[in-house]
Amino acid sequence: MTMLADDFFDRPALELAPDLLGKVIRYCYQGVWLSARIIETEAYLLTDKGSHASLGYTEKRQALFKDGGTIYMYYARGGDSLNFSAHGPGNAVLIKSGYPYFDELSPPSTLSVLQANNPDRQGQPRPVYKLCCGQTLLCKSLGLKVPDWDNQRFSAQHLYVEDCGLRPKEIIQSTRLGIPLGRDEHLPYRFVDAEFALYCTKNPLRRGQAEGRDFWRLTPKPI
Template sequence: MSNLTVRNRAERLPLGLPDTFFDRDTQVLARDLLGKVIRHRIGDLWLSARIIETEAYYCAEKGSHASLGYTEKRKALFLDGGHIYMYYARGGDSLNFSAQGPGNAVLIKSAYPWVDEISGPASLAQMLLNNPDAQGRPRPSQKLCAGQTLLCKALGLKVPMWDAKRFDHQLLLVEDTGPAPPHIIQTTRLGIPHGRDEHLMYRFVDSAYAQWCTRNPLRRGQVEGRDYFLL
């Protein structure tokens, strides 16, 4: 392999999805984001993770932040599809993308570390350093992004830097890297208080990665057609 080939490969930038991809119905967007790769550039490294779990939120339903009304902090939810909405959850950062219609958005619930020619072993090593376990030891890579705050910590995404911003394809983007998941699980969202539309099946999981999402919808005791649907 020539030095020119190596140099060109190193200089290749990922191709981010256009804003129009996000300007669609919230549930459609939540499903279509599965299998896409979030990339965040820190220094010379692209830290990357494949989306395996999402949750859809509509302004009109009680589980959404937007249902509480417009505030300056929530303004990204009311902007065009493709804006970034970040907030703090249990002391950690959480990542959302606005969808079509004021107040509608998708929460990126969990992901799986992604390694390729753009995000190599050095990128994964940095993600492991970003997100150690409670004892300061490296997490198993399969669990590195298994939750909304763990994902943001591993990728180095922070509320002050990205809330209410659009994607910057030199620094933060979502890329389509290949075929969509062949099987998707649809089930109820997590952490929705009683009486706030907790029954709505607005959570979507890539079936092949179900055991690595926030809570496995295929765990023992769950019944297809009652607790979840396979799309």
């Protein structure tokens, strides 16, 4: 296990957000380890009008003002959302989408647990590529809940992020999704693993999107 250390998270949000791509979230759900590879993130800064922290410190938002690697969870669109605080008060990264990950710790048999946690509207199992394609779907599939993990720290026995040696070959940078007009909606603080662009919240490479106008291609930093 290569659990990410606190200093990995104690960095600027705009540096942390792309570096989280390819890392694996591990959660022990009812005695079974469920895992998801991070494929889409969004950075939020204290000075950014689109961030929760810009609205000021409250007890509910206190995790955003703590040391890097503090878990901040909140409800969005009727579901749970997962964030990690970054360096500096009020800065954080939203885990926007993931993709189920299978290995010795989380074998393919865990797919049935993910599907049971997050059936479609007809109660049928979702295909693997749709299980974590959105911030609330990710949390629902893994079984992560606001009351359990908001304002908590990572735990090697329960919830952590691991470096499994996976690296995106190319990163797509674009503006964030769902930011209201006048709330710094123009800031290009969204990062997507290009290989998984089809499986994130909204494909940044879809038809009609122009490079240099709607998105930019980034080369990941060397290991």
